[in-house]
Amino acid sequence: MERSRLPVSFELEADRMRNLLLQPEEVAKETRVVMEERRLRTEDNPQALTYEQFNATAFLNSPYRIPVIGWMNDLETLRLEDLQVWYQKWYAPNNATLVVVGDVQPEAVHALAQQYFGPLEPSPDLTPPKPRPEIPQRGTRRIEVKAPAELPFLMMGYKVPVLLTAGEDWEAYALEVLAGVLDGGSSARLSRELVRGTQVAAEAGAGYSLYGRQQSLLTLSGTPSPGQDIAALEQALREQIHLLREQPVSAGELERVKAQVVAANVYEQDSAFYQAMKIGTLETVGLDWRVLDDYVPRIRAVTAEQVQAVARNYLHDDGLTVGVLDPQPMDPNAPPAMPMGGGHGH
């Protein structure tokens, strides 16, 4: 957006924060659109369907269990009044974070914020959401999802802390590095060992995000190669976890992975949109956005012993949830499934 358009974007955002008109026909139409979106992205996407049920099994009581778009039933039973109440309560200046990234003067932005958002009425009695930490997991959980699909799919997740919940900050950064040892570029272990090496996997990946509100998952996922089965893939992934617990990462590999993790973080900053989103996310979950500046030095400070320590402390069977997509014959008349978008983070 060109800088001179800043005032009009403030005007528009401030207007829709408090003055949205929820009209019955429009809401009904838009709800149908969202339901169709959900059908394409989840109900008709076997990997996404597996992930959703896997996730609701890994988290039995925390809000992380609920899909962001809601269950289909939530959309089917959505009432105009529900939206109105929700909008009036939460879409308020005292519950918003405004982030502006780009070639602007902070004072000018602040003045615009005062001008447009200052007069908006705050929501009264806005208490922060209650903390709802997940109950302790006490053993492996395993679900099977049978759905029309061409290929099987395996999803594994270990309960791990995030920056906000870690006993020690370094644990979250060590988990970032650990995820980088497994996945991140073609020389990462899952690609090297499972995809190109033993070829047990057609694809395999790992995911972790340290910026969450509460305890999260380090995930592993993959598709077996033709002729290989899910059990072999799970065994191979578990062996990788075992290795991380048993042997410290070598100095050379650690340096390469840290450079890769740092580079990925630096490349992200190229996008002004992504910068803004990250700052907004951090402030929203209750972290100071300035922790962004800690990222590179904290990653660089992670040691091989720390990577091994988080593997030993958190990557054990008692905190493991496994989801298996068991492919069923495809309906020949069904439309093609969309690929699953985005990561598995929260």
Added chain:
Amino acid sequence: MERSRLPVSFELEADRMRNLLLQPEEVAKETRVVMEERRLRTEDNPQALTYEQFNATAFLNSPYRIPVIGWMNDLETLRLEDLQVWYQKWYAPNNATLVVVGDVQPEAVHALAQQYFGPLEPSPDLTPPKPRPEIPQRGTRRIEVKAPAELPFLMMGYKVPVLLTAGEDWEAYALEVLAGVLDGGSSARLSRELVRGTQVAAEAGAGYSLYGRQQSLLTLSGTPSPGQDIAALEQALREQIHLLREQPVSAGELERVKAQVVAANVYEQDSAFYQAMKIGTLETVGLDWRVLDDYVPRIRAVTAEQVQAVARNYLHDDGLTVGVLDPQPMDPNAPPAMPMGGGHGH
């Protein structure tokens, strides 16, 4: 209660329906009592803990997943305002069912209800709770719960319809009879085959309740005999299910079981309290209380083919959830656990 006390009980119930005073210290104290109750009955009771997590795995989105007493965290974060809002909204004459069972005159009871509950202010805009049916289960789910315990424990549940959700009414009655074939008196199959026969189980039981608001579970549970393990017990329980799917119950066994199920139902009527509770439950879930009168003739009408049909239609691996308690060493200083009370029904 003696009949002459009826007016005073109306007076008391009407008073506490609308005029309850929620005082901060009392609420705080009572909440601590409930938390202590929960700790004794669930956190420190390994079978109950297993059941709770099993249940939240079997039901991923329907409200049946939530323990009636709430998760410990719900109690820890309960605010006085939450109680006030809840009480004012739901404890209202337009959201209540009044049941009086005993030696009374209907006209007199009706007059008392008018006199005491008639003047109470109804809650405005009381919309019924949204239906939140469980998403379709697509494969076996399995969880392990490691907790200090003396013995292992196995909990299995198959998704089955209840009277309100069954495609055909007879399915629910056939499931009642099926549960009676497995459990109900010493000649039922689980006692006869698993406890006294092969002695794979120290105890084993089955449960089902046809009067629920939505899709429920037919449960199997048990403890292996000393020297037997959970896997052997699960195998034996699965064989019993297999048998129900493969072979119709003999005429003799069917008659004996039906007589037993009917007798249990008739004995229940001996308790005026239980009669009242059942009528209240039925009206609350949306069933006419008069379906109680259908019970005996409908059970008597169940055929062996119907029992086999519900076994085939519902007792399959895709609708199965398994919870396993894996006993850990007991803390020698811990107080003894309370036995798990009541059934597993909703």
